[in-house]
Amino acid sequence: MASPVKTKKELILEVSLKLFSEKGYNPTSVRDIAKEVGITQSGLYNHFKGKDAILEALIADLMTSAVVKLFENKSIEELAKKGKSILFSIATTFKLISFDKKNEALFKLLMQELYKNSTIRDIYNEHFYQANVKKLSSIFFIMMQDETIKHADPLFLAHEFFSPLFFYQMQVNLLKIDKKSNSSMVTLFEKHVDSFWENNKVTKEDSFFE
Amino acid sequence: MASPVKTKKELILEVSLKLFSEKGYNPTSVRDIAKEVGITQSGLYNHFKGKDAILEALIADLMTSAVVKLFENKSIEELAKKGKSILFSIATTFKLISFDKKNEALFKLLMQELYKNSTIRDIYNEHFYQANVKKLSSIFFIMMQDETIKHADPLFLAHEFFSPLFFYQMQVNLLKIDKKSNSSMVTLFEKHVDSFWENNKVTKEDSFFE
DNA sequence: CAATTATATGAACATCTGTTCTTTATAATT
DNA sequence: AATTATAAAGAACAGATGTTCATATAATTG
Structure with a gap:
């Protein structure tokens, strides 16, 4: 690992991947993600432009x-x-x-x-x-x-x-x-x-x- | 075929199967189905109790x-x-x-x-x-x-x-x-x-x- | 023909959705 | 310490969703 401390952005991706893989992308709401991350929905938008952007990042992760x-x-x-x-x-x-x-x-x-x-x-x-x-x-x-x-x-x-x-x-x-x-x-x-x-x-x- | 004439109920199932198989169940709206059937959304509820009921009927169809x-x-x-x-x-x-x-x-x-x-x-x-x-x-x-x-x-x-x-x-x-x-x-x-x-x-x- | 049932409509509803905005607090930089 | 960037919250939004309701029309039945 490059950094042992998980950034909030990484946490969001981790939580999103978990939820998307369990319920699917569309049925998972931004509120679901925020709740599990421990912030409010609007706070997510400081880290990602939108829900699409989260998926995009995870799609890139598929290559790993x-x-x-x-x-x-x-x-x-x-x-x-x-x-x-x-x-x-x-x-x-x-x-x-x-x-x-x-x-x-x-x-x-x-x-x-x-x-x-x-x-x-x-x-x-x-x-x-x-x-x-x-x-x-x-x-x-x-x-x-x-x-x-x-x-x-x-x-x-x-x-x-x-x-x-x-x-x-x-x-x-x-x-x-x-x-x-x-x-x-x-x-x-x-x-x-x-x-x-x-x-x-x-x-x-x-x-x-x- | 038992009856050569398609009932509206059959038509709804046919259209729903088409749309569900293309876009998935959740992303397909009741309005989408109604539009392709040629009636308004509320009209669907004279034939099926709800969207769930349509899927249920199609699930039964899987056995065919x-x-x-x-x-x-x-x-x-x-x-x-x-x-x-x-x-x-x-x-x-x-x-x-x-x-x-x-x-x-x-x-x-x-x-x-x-x-x-x-x-x-x-x-x-x-x-x-x-x-x-x-x-x-x-x-x-x-x-x-x-x-x-x-x-x-x-x-x-x-x-x-x-x-x-x-x-x-x-x-x-x-x-x-x-x-x-x-x-x-x-x-x-x-x-x-x-x-x-x-x-x-x-x-x-x-x-x-x- | 009259009565009843089945089918259609359009408006309205409550809820959920992604997103934005303003404001406040925290952290980093100078 | 002052300034600036970063992150958080809360309220509100516009749009979409499934569903209901009162009503009107068509079809069926007596």
Whole structure:
């Protein structure tokens, strides 16, 4: 952390993210936020131009999500060499979202506003989904050249790898809202990696007949 | 159709579903609905007790979704015998959602209110997801006994089969909102079935060493 | 035809919303 | 210490919302 002391502006953002992720952007009133921050509604306007501005700041925060930073700073070749373990670490990142308050709230905010807010939709599509799919697709391509995984359409494989992760995460979200047990859902992240790898890794027979 | 003439009540539901699925329940005002129906806001109250009642009626309509009626009336054994083609027909049902106005609207309504409305969440969880997963799981179990597919955890397989279908459908929704091309996304439904079947069907070698 | 029910209207309502304004208190800077 | 910027409060606003009410018209029924 740059500054251990939380500014009021940061507090407002924190509270807003919490409320937006719980009730959605529109149903959360400026009064709700102010009350939880501990000031009056009008006081908010000393820190933000308006409710929109708060959302805008949080939208920018979406880029700090663990999902956006999945492959941060690492080269494709480097990652491809890791084999199954890179897939495992991706799945773990998704799984851990629900154990980290901020990441969970960001993901819930994203999901709730996806159909309503075109900016959020753009960020989701570009940085949460497409960027990751493309990067993983490149990794798969190298793995195929290295005979680590079987030859197939790498882009399709990337879609197939990511889609259950997003979906399972959403499911965990929903179960948590109703305080239902989500433990069996959480185990799916790892099982997904295992079965995905079993289905796509090069087996002895495959390389023998190559 | 029972009656070819649309009653005003049906028209209100139709318009409301359209608007709710586009803008969400809360952001859609009673005035919006009335205007598109062609009456004044107060006139709506001769047909429905309130805005809530309209949503309630539409929630009941969710049960008519193609996703809920996936396995309607057919026995597990019968379906298991169909092999790959049952999976194909499931995937096709999902794919066709975006080509049928009402089904598409119901799915969008569902997705938009999932985080906000606990009744919708219950229906989704029970009838859209769990019921289908369990039924498919039973089908997989029989397929395993029949040596049609490889032995594995049938419940996990069902999760892995369904999750991309839901996710791809959501993706198609989102792309359509922004009028972006979704053709490459739509092809994933069939590819998913193909690869799923290739990964799980019993091959010659499997049965040979049995 | 008369009576009743169903449907429509327009005005009004209370409530909630985001925002602005003026004024007061606090903190930072000179 | 004086000045200036920052943050807070409280009241008020204009607009939108769901709903109600009294009333008028149309449709149905006896």
